[in-house]
Amino acid sequence: MSEPILSVRDLSIIYEARRGQVQAVRNISFEVERGEAVALIGESGSGKTTVGLGLMRLLPATASIVGGSIVYRRYSNGSNSARRETEVLDLKGDNLRQFRWRECAMVFQSALNALNPVLRISEHFADTAKAHGYLSGYRQTKALRERSSQLLSMVRLDPERVWHSFPHELSGGMRQRVLIALSLLLEPQLLILDEPTTALDILTQRNIMDVLKELRAKLGFSMLFISHDLALAAELADRVATVYAGKIIEMGDVRTIFQRPYHPYTIGLIKAVPTLTSDKSSLVSVPGSPPDLIQLPTGCKFHPRCPLADERSQREEPELTEVEPGHHVACWHWPHAREALKSYRANS
DSSP states (O other), X not given: OOOOSEEEEEEEEEEEETTEXXXXXXXXXXXXXTTOEEEEEXXXXXXXHHHHHHHHTXXXXXXXXXXXXXXXXXXXXXXXXXXXXXXXXXXXXXXXXXXXXXXXXXXXXXXHHHSOTTSOHHHHHHHHHHHTTTTTXXXXXXXXXXXXXXXXXXXXXXXXXXXXOOGGGSOHHHHHHHHHHHHTTTOOSEEEEESTTTTOOHHHHHHHHHHHHHHHHHHXXXXXXXXSOHHHHXXXXXXXXEEETTEEEEEEEHHHHHHSOOSHHHHHHHHTSOOSSOOGGGOOOOOSOOXXXXXXXXXXXXXXXXXXXXXXXXXXXXXXXXXXXXXXEOOTTGGGHHHHHHHHHHHO
């Protein structure tokens, strides 16, 4: 067994705001294995994107990593032992630049904002290669063009059409696929995707999901998928982590999380999604709103919205506990949460 390609331990991130410190990420811990896809799911404002930006060391000036560890392991082809182990939080200068895109790349939420509007797609590829010393000295040469054309074809784009285009000349789905191809230019081992299908129509979403599955099968990279769309997470991920108020509150393999969730919040998220076999009476939204991350509730942060909350929930915050092999839950009421919620909804 090889070690995880990424190990995150007790990562905490804050933002400085006029009202005080925003506790965006609170002691998050998780691992990503080689070739594995892990999904972080939750409502907007839960801290998912901040985790991704923190892993890449791309946080804005108002944000600070105040604790924790991010260990990245580089493997040689075909080897089960790490060739190099790196503490990402210690990286500076050229070493940090080499980590970004060569080792770990990120596909951002808005492709239009991520691409420079005055540069052609060819220039995006050339600038990325030059900045990281990839094919150094061969700006827009045959080697770079061949590599870029191969990647554009892999994401189902016509290289001849896209290569000389400006971003505004492409559709939203095409721009998103360009970003995916660009992220894979330097052959990273880990790919972070932040809401890659937001604001895209259902057919384009389907296309991008198929592209990601094909690329992962061909190239074997690991993936951290950040989304509020449970259907996409269920299709792409091997393991799923539910994030609430900056903390992971449930984590397990994808089949377990969607078939046997134990945390009331995870259950609520799943019940709020319509399916082909359910009727509208079975849809139940999670009551209330996400908490203020500057003035967090005491105890369990979900207790103001949880129908199962009691005095202990208001007083003590539960930690992640392994309730069955590979399945971790942070809830005082997990043993009977599903049955209790069924009874509660039937009587409400």
